[in-house]
Amino acid sequence: xxxxxxxxxxxxxxxxxxxxxxxxxxxxxxxxxxxxxxxxxxxxxxxxxxxxxxxxxxxxxxxxxxxxxxxxxxxxxxxxxxxxxxxxxxxxxxxxxxxxxxxxxxxxxxxxxxxxxxxxxxxxxxxxxxxxxxxxxxxxxxxxxxxxxxxxxxxxxxxxxxxxxxxxxxxxxxxxxxxxxxxxxxxxxxxxxxxxxxxxxxxxxxxxxxxxxxxxxxxxxxxxxxxxxxxxxxxxxxxxxxxxxxxxxxxxxxxxxxxxxxxxxxxxxxxxxxxxxxxxxxxxxxxxxxxxxxxxxxxxxxxxxxxxxxxxxxxxxxxxxxxxxxxxxxxxxxxxxxxxxxxxxxxxxxxxxxxxxxxxxxxxxxxxxxxxxxxxxxxxxxxxxxxxxxxxxxxxxxxxx
Amino acid sequence: xxxxxxxxxxxxxxxxxxxxxxxxxxxxxxxxxxxxxxxxxxxxxxxxxxxxxxxxxxxxxxxxxxxxxxxxxxxxxxxxxxxxxxxxxxxxxxxxxxxxxxxxxxxxxxxxxxxxxxxxxxxxxxxxxxxxxxxxxxxxxxxxxxxxxxxxxxxxxxxxxxxxxxxxxxxxxxxxxxxxxxxxxxxxxxxxxxxxxxxxxxxxxxxxxxxxxxxxxxxxxxxxxxxxxxxxxxxxxxxxxxxxxxxxxxxxxxxxxxxxxxxxxxxxx
Numbered sequence: 039x040x041x042x043x044x045x046x047x048x049x050x051x052x053x054x055x056x057x058x059x060x061x062x063x064x065x066x067x068x069x070x071x072x073x074x075x076x077x078x079x080x081x082x083x084x085x086x087x088x089x090x091x092x093x094x095x096x097x098x099x100x101x102x103x104x105x106x107x108x109x110x111x112x113x114x115x116x117x118x119x120x121x122x123x124x125x126x127x128x129x130x131x132x133x134x135x136x137x138x139x140x141x142x143x144x145x146x147x148x149x150x151x152x153x154x155x156x157x158x159x160x161x162x163x164x165x166x167x168x169x170x171x172x173x174x175x176x177x178x179x180x181x182x183x184x185x186x187x188x189x190x191x192x193x194x195x196x197x198x199x200x201x202x203x204x205x206x207x208x209x210x211x212x213x214x215x216x217x218x219x220x221x222x223x224x225x226x227x228x229x230x231x232x233x234x235x236x237x238x239x240x241x242x243x244x245x246x247x248x249x250x251x252x253x254x255x256x257x258x259x260x261x262x263x264x265x266x267x268x269x270x271x272x273x274x275x276x277x278x279x280x281x282x283x284x285x286x287x288x289x290x291x292x293x294x295x296x297x298x299x300x301x302x303x304x305x306x307x308x309x310x311x312x313x314x315x316x317x318x319x320x321x322x323x324x325x326x327x328x329x330x331x332x333x334x335x336x337x338x339x340x341x342x343x344x345x346x347x348x349x350x351x352x353x354x355x356x357x358x359x360x361x362x363x364x365x366x367x368x369x370x371x372x373x374x375x376x377x378x379x380x381x382x383x384x385x386x387x388x389x390x391x392x393x394x395x396x397x398x399x400x401x402x403x404x405x406x407x408x409x410x411x412x413x414x415x416x417x418x419x420x421x422x423x424x425x426x427x428x429x430x431x432x433x434x435x436x437x438x439x
Numbered sequence: 440x441x442x443x444x445x446x447x448x449x450x451x452x453x454x455x456x457x458x459x460x461x462x463x464x465x466x467x468x469x470x471x472x473x474x475x476x477x478x479x480x481x482x483x484x485x486x487x488x489x490x491x492x493x494x495x496x497x498x499x500x501x502x503x504x505x506x507x508x509x510x511x512x513x514x515x516x517x518x519x520x521x522x523x524x525x526x527x528x529x530x531x532x533x534x535x536x537x538x539x540x541x542x543x544x545x546x547x548x549x550x551x552x553x554x555x556x557x558x559x560x561x562x563x564x565x566x567x568x569x570x571x572x573x574x575x576x577x578x579x580x581x582x583x584x585x586x587x588x589x590x591x592x593x594x595x596x597x598x599x600x601x602x603x604x605x606x607x608x609x610x611x612x613x614x615x616x617x618x619x620x621x622x623x624x625x626x627x628x629x630x631x632x633x634x635x636x637x638x639x640x641x642x643x644x645x646x647x648x649x650x651x652x653x654x655x656x657x658x659x660x661x662x663x664x665x666x667x668x669x670x671x672x673x674x675x676x677x678x679x680x681x682x683x684x685x686x687x688x689x690x691x692x693x694x695x696x697x698x699x700x701x702x703x704x705x706x707x708x
Contacts, residue, residue, distance in 0.1 A: 216499075338514060
């Protein structure tokens with residue numbers, strides 16, 4: 039079966055039964071224009087050259103694939119490798135996408151960009167790319183996330199972005215995205231909406247996946263160089279799902295490589311306080327695409343919960359919904375507690391402070407590794423670094439810093 | 440079953456009489472559904488030509504703060520689609536005014552589009568407006584609505600291109616809802632869109648009546664917009680009155696008074 043290449047999305051922006059464009063008519067012409075602009079640059083050598091230049095010299099790519107000796111020893115089983123997206127400029131994978139989209143926005147003649155953010159990693163990456171190319175930038179962020187990710191709020195302001203607090207609903211990523219879409223409905227003629235995940239209306243899920251697939255392309259080359267073969271497992275956390283799509287996509291047709299997405303189980307799948315959209319959600323429409331969402335029996339969207347602001351989202355990219363149904367990716371979960379334990383573990387075993395989002399993927403690797411043979415190989419996408427989480431973690435330990 | 444649309448017939452009749460229609464929007468279930476029935480009766484008695492009932496949704500991304508808050512209140516009051524159908528049935532016992540349900544796609548999708556269209560028609564609903572369902576995605580609901588004899592009323596925006604207008608107009612039923620501003624719902628001091636150019640562009644592709652909505656605050660604005668169309672929609676201004684009223688008993692007459700003054704202005708302009 040062909041999972042990748044030109045197969046998905048189809049010309050209506052669907053991945054199997056998921057995706058599409060469920061937005062007000064006001065935005066449809068802008069999405070058509072964006073899709074056309076993206077088609078024009080997708081294979082344009084000049085654009086690709088420009089993107090590669092900034093990824094290399096500004097972002098610092100390729101990011102290393104690091105053999106986590108301490109964690110491997112601790113688990114006593116499979117060899118665990120970390121794809122070090124935490125070492126990118128701005129500290130997460132998000133910048134791969136924002137550089138790509140900002141270069142596109144510039145070609146489209148847009149002077150202002152808007153973005154939504156949860157953990158603030160995408161907001162920082164958007165503000166950074168906007169500063170680099172002198173575009174004005176407004177970032178919508180839920181008040182709850184502003185509270186728990188305060189270092190990133192300050193970083194965005196340092197970079198010249200306007201951070202707009204959103205006080206509706208759960209005051210997290212979902213509400214920030216509603217407000218960003220309302221801004222775009224109003225400002226669509228001169229504003230570029232820079233979506234940070236593989237979510238939203240077509241062509242965003244495709245475009246963000248393509249810009250993030252540099253992660254998987256590098257992993258392929260790095261594992262072949264390091265071990266002479268492809269890995270047995272690739273593990274990535276899934277909120278909206280951009281880091282996972284980015285590392286999975288180049289491997290979709292390598293069916294010997296098992297792909298595992300880890301959603302946030304929050305306080306536990308049965309507590310109702312989680313963000314496990316694929317594990318516990320059902321088909322529905324949110325933020326412009328048909329995918330899995332967390333909803334009640336009346337189709338009202340439910341609030342997600344996760345200790346990690348970046349996974350705290352009640353929908354997921356439509357391509358993940360397709361890959362789940364097709365059985366190509368296995369989606370599992372890690373609780374707040376398991377993620378915190380993995381966070382602390384990696385600090386001690388390898389001297390790396392991971393983002394709480396990435397700690398969910400680590401938690402799954404820690405569960406898997408002991409029962410696997412020593413020659414098997416797990417790659418964990420270490421999608422971001424944990425500096426932004428330090429005040430919240432200190433706070434939960436009763437330490438005021 | 441694509442019989443004569445009651446909604447189109449209602450607006451055509453007004454046009455032949457040289458009059459403009461007034462379409463009134465309120466959020467169903469704000470403050471509660473019993474209140475919605477009371478308020479709807481007042482709207483009809485005051486001269487509303489079509490009543491739109493909003494289906495509340497947790498994430499109303501085409502709405503400004505006034506309707507967002509009404510939606511949240513209605514959900515908190517326990518409003519569901521089946522209960523709204525019940526309220527429509529009650530309104531139907533008192534008046535024959537055409538009723539349109541306006542709501543976001545997810546609750547409809549979750550309910551099941553076929554079941555939704557069938558039950559809506561059976562309870563006395565005449566049309567549907569789904570602001571986040573553009574033409575490309577509207578096929579399944581359009582087919583079910585047509586089967587049930589309901590109009591799926593499309594929205595067009597100032598940004599809508601001509602190639603889109605062709606497609607949208609050819610499948611339109613009831614009327615065409617012209618969104619007056621590039622933005623979300625809510626009262627504005629002035630509508631900056633060139634309505635003359637916008638509506639004449641839409642008319643080149645459409646034979647159905649045109650309604651202009653989003654941002655209509657009161658009688659003067661309604662009269663100014665009505666010059667270019669067959670009907671105007673008032674929503675947030677009514678929802679605001681309801682939010683500011685002690686209860687539905689007080690909200691009904693107050694909302695009715697706004698409708699009466701708008702209707703008078705439209706008739707004399």
